[in-house]
Amino acid sequence: MIDNKLKDKDGFETMYLNMGPQHPSTHGVLRLGLVLDGEVIVSAEPDIGYLHRGMEKLAEHRTYQANIAMSDRFDYVTSMNNNFVVALAIEKLLGVEIPKRAHYLRILMAELNRVVNHILLFGFFAMDLGATTALIFGFREREEVLDLFESVTGARLTYNYFRVGGVARDLPEDFIQKTGAFIKLMRKRIKDYDDLVTNNVIFRDRSVGIGKISKEDILAYSLSGPVMRASGIKYDIRKDDTYSVYKEFDFNIPTREDGDCFDRYLLRMLELRESLKIIEQVLVKLEPGEIMAKVPKVIKPPAGEAYIRTESPKGELSVYLVSDGTVNPYRFHLRAPSFINLQILQKILPGVKVADVIAILGSIDIVLGEVDR
């Protein structure tokens, strides 16, 4: 609990402000207990758990395949990436090799979903700073990707596309051509984004130098993903601890040096371009072939455990999976990037303004479905 009797630096009473769980821009049901001295934060404490659905417990009562379906609900913005890590973990326990085409399809979907996530971040971050139009712009492009996903999986939010040993369905006929068109469109739209938001004076004024996170803090607080790379640590699990067939693709890991809100935002915009690059390469490399490996009907991995790391759009999304040889996992632990990245708030919030709280929260990019699980 936070101390309500905290005094400000002149010895006057402070104000305790409950930001959330119902608040327009806490990205869900996050509650921030803020002690305010006027507009300045004296201390802050995030309070989470409002969306806790007990997923780790639920996982122990579901079959392995059903857990992939459940993983859609972790971070409901990037379901494909969640599917990816769970499928990888189960395959690691089973010891299955999956066909080439399945690998490519997985990467294609994961990167498309990364694009979706970063577009949404663009919209929401700008929205948090008061620029409403950017949100609609972001959603407009997201629709395009959702249409692509819908044509493959039949769903627009919870795709449940990955299977143990491959993927559920092959691509529809015109998918490649449509995706190519989308990439072209997206490249044009990124320019619009830059004109509207990135190069806006007020936007820069609001985000440059706000919420700086030092390299030391990144390591100490185990922050990962874009937040980490924005502070100058060049580390991307896709490259540095590679999984699936990411090593076949040529892409850069963008980094920024300052670690402020603007860098975190800009890094996503740069990553967006890299993701488009990967998608283009996948589309070229795709060859007809099997999309499912031979896996038993009832999935019973031998007893053992595995810790599988992937790079989700929000950071290191990992699964610690323990099998006892039955049809259900013995232990399923999710290392949720949002959950761990959120910890830094306590450290960097004191001293900033109320308006910056929103900016920092937006730039860290959390989804409460993943924080609370």
Place this chain on the structure above:
Amino acid sequence: MNVSYGLENIWLWFTALLEKLFGWFGLPYIFAYTIEKIIFAAALLAFISISVLFLIWMERKVSAHIQSRLGPMHVGGWHGWAQTIADMVKLLFKEDIIPAKADKWVHRIAPIVVFVPSLMAFLVIPFEKNLIGQDLNVGILLIFAFSSLAVLAIIMGGWASNNKYTLIGGIRSAAQMVSYEIPLVLSVLSVVMMVGSLKLNDIVEAQSRVWFVFSQPLAFMLYIIAGTAEVNRTPFDLPEAESEIVSGYNTEYSGLKYGFFMLSEFTNMLIVSLVAATVFMGGWLGPKWLPLPGIIWLLLKTYLIVFVLMWVRWTFPRLRVDRLMDFGWKILIPLAFINIFITGLFMVIFK
């Protein structure tokens, strides 16, 4: 200028008729005068309400098209023209909630206090030379005096709601409006210096050769920026910054009272644009070769400025509170003073 097809002719004819009528019955002039003013006020009120309804609809359409949407399309048939009316009806029927621990009377009065001054300011705006509530010789000063009263209501609303978000909103608004009033008035002051009168009709007539927007461009820009801040619109919408403090000072208002806050917001925007059109863009003056009633010219100019304000709102993010103060005190006010100084210098040199 002798524009002979203005709306004012009808008005002058009507008042003359009224006065004659009263003269026949042997009633003193004061009765005719009172009735004239009451009719004018009623007409003004109707004009304001219709304008505000239109402005809200326009805001929604403009924002929609900026964001590649369509906006309201169904209510009323043609492009959802009746959407605002439907919204107003909805607001009328909504439950009126007063928070349990609110300062009830202050909470009730605040929407009235915010709305009345913004209506009063219309009194001195010349829609045409003679189409004016009262051509006071302190006209422009009166407008600023009334529009600065709005901050009182916002603090009242923010304080009385007994909510921390509304309190922050109210305090922010106080700081912001007090500091942006200064550049607002100072920017108009340079125009007043050139005209030598505070009377709005004098200011308009002084622009028969060249508009002040061309001879005082800096003042115009300062006025538009400070005016945007004065009416709490993005990028200066901190008092009701939705993503930060929920809805600012009117978080706890609902139904009709919320409607009043919203109405006054749009009325204020209308005033700021009307004053900008009057002081800087020649008011009811139009080109001689296109004989249209002066009020049409005034409204055209006004809506042009309204459109610019909307355009800005849907493009820019919001400033932060300390940067807002910096901008007001360290940039706008010095610039306004420099502008006044230069204006004075030129006046002395080219006397």
Place this chain on the structure above:
Amino acid sequence: MTEPRYLNDIKGKFPGTEAVLPEKIKDGIPAFDCPPSLILDIVKYLKAEGFNYLMNLCATDYKDTFEVIYHLSALESKAKITLKVKINREKPELASITPLHPGANWQEREAFDLLGVVFTGHPNLTRILLSCDWEGYPLRKDYSRKPDQYD
């Protein structure tokens, strides 16, 4: 490829530490069973050896014991290591590594919340995901929930 020094060092410097059989660990990360009393020292030693990044911290209920699992990584050399600590199920106490890795803060709170592992030395060991009046620890295998009005 030679074995990195720390793998031998861990066994040598910290008596009671044993490598876990690689058959059980499918992800190929070297794993060690560590005695509970030494965990803080081992993490400290590894931090000095470059394992500066705590990837993950979680606990598992193995019915007779609890196991707390630390996944550490060295960002420079990209090496990874898993530490496993078996603790008494009756009195599940373990030293907190939050002073060394502040990022462990919420993960330890989560383990406390869901499994009831008490991390001594933790700055603020309270429930994090569940409400503060929750009874029991849901991820324990013997946890049974009281039926509520929805059942």
